[in-house]
Amino acid sequence: PIYYDSMIAKLITYAKTREEAIERMIRAIDEYEITGVKNTLDFCRFVMQHEAFRNGKFDTKFIETYYTSEVLTPEFTETEQKIAAVLAATLLDKKQNSPKAVSTSTSTTKSKWKERKYA
16 A cells, blocks of 8 residues: 555664775665565665766765666676586576487377277
8 A cells, every 4th residue: 555664674884984884884785685576676786886876976866876776786706707607608508408208108099088089
């Protein structure tokens, strides 16, 4: 319903300086674990890491100015890409080399059940 507050939790960090508080926030976001529901942790990390936010030179148009959905597209390391390629090749090879279903029936006569006519 429109009166439901979907917030799961509020994450607050503090430190002696803005920079330290931001670094703590990024670490806390990285260590946060939420499963089973969509959340905004990736977006919050994007904001915390953005130069405009870090230096305090932003306004209410921050999202309109700096955010697009592409910025949250995960980037895979070279190692992760290699692992994915090996896994995909292994699964494809396994699928292509799996034994095919072979009929063990040697009878050439039709099934009596299939031949039966119903009135």
